[in-house]
Amino acid sequence: MTDNAPVSRTPVSLLGAGAMGTALARAWLAAGHPVTVWNRTPARARALAADGATVAAGAADAVAANRLVIACLLDDASVGEALDGVGLTGRDLVNLTTGTPAQGRERAAWATARGARYLDAGIMAVPPMIGVADSGAYVLYSGSAALFEEHRDTLAVPAGTRYVGTDPGFAALHDVALLSAMNGMFAGVAHAFALIRREDVAPGAFAPLLVSWLTAMAPAAHQAADQLESGDYRKGVVSNLAMQVAGNATLLRTAEEQGVSAELLRPYLDLMARRLADGHGDEDGTGVIELLDLRRARPAA
Template sequence: MGEALDGIDLNGKDVVNLTTSTPVQARQRARWAEGRGARFLDGGIMAVPPMTGRPETGGYIFHSGDAVRFERHREVLEAPAGAESAGADPGRAALHDIALLSAMTGMFAGITHAFALMRPEKDYDRARFATLLAERLGVMSGAAHELAAQLESGDCTEGVTSGLAMMSAANDTLLATARDQSADPRLLTPCMELMRHRAARGHGDEGLAGTAGPLGGE
């Protein structure tokens, strides 16, 4: 984006950035645009190319920054995909984008590992297993609301039925099965190590919300 607009007169212009960035980069870019007399909106695209221009697919774009510009240009912003406001902070769209992509990355890692476990089986019906997997993940997605409630209240033990101590112990079985099935466990082990660390620090009765602390925190 910087290269494309280098040397361009932006005074009085409305600039919308849809390139993927970190929240810090988005805030820096907002200051850069404002310093050149422009008004700035940053965007985070929650859609893949086949979803572009097809409202029925459910794709949308987070926008954050100048709220007046967002409303004024909403019709144009909705041309590629639905437009959702993420607030006045220019970095908030990128933060939403990266947070959701991070969750998807973890989900895809779990899906990939599940298929790796099944791979050696001679009567392995991939299509049937994919259906079972999608159904199970759909059911478990409700955990997002439970974690949100625990983080909001500050009590990571609230309503927990499977604590970190129990899950950490059960992880040994998951790892043993991976070895038996010749599946690389490295898609799972970072999360398992974080769970074990938190439980060892005396928080074994917490749920996964307890691992959502700062880097290097307790």
């Protein structure tokens, strides 16, 4: 005999129905998960009722409805305000709200003291990517390994999952590190387009060249990681720091000739020059990381 009984899906309580929260809720609802939603502005939560969500009158009601509670709010302070005085004993709190590593660790201690298991998270996606197969969206999780393993399938419905460790601050740390790299890339892209924009060079024709070049250069991150782990910044060097710094003069001169500010480039180029002045010309550029570490030992004055 074939059991045709419907598969039971883990119910979810969602705090926050902004653009990201709404996308998450719809993904879970589409997959058959009962969703109870609360939002500070009730109209946003009520909009999800048409998709099958149960709208809670308050955050406490949403938390009481289900064991698995997802927070996707504006910031860490909003999480504290929404859950102030709300009983969390026996609840599994997954915090998808963007925050810092320190906030993740503090919120984990706060939740544990109130009897909840806790996962912090960082969403590596924008709302249109949520619930879309092969969109590349994923969420970083850190904190309770037991909570993650128990709810892994449910958490994987809106986006892929990446568990990065038991330290609750690691999800935010990975999130911000990746976003920082992204912003550096965007800065380079902006400078590149600024250089060509007043010439007879179509941005649409230039863009494929830019994308292919950045794609080709991206694996340099693996070499940087290898050098950091070995402590040898001369390992596998192709273009040493002395050569790179010499070439940087051309970048600055071209910006000047094109009437483009070099303010997006100068901080990094200045770090390279400082590292070279310290006698590291035979290294790769990875050594500039030493100059960014504010906690490194400094020589006595």
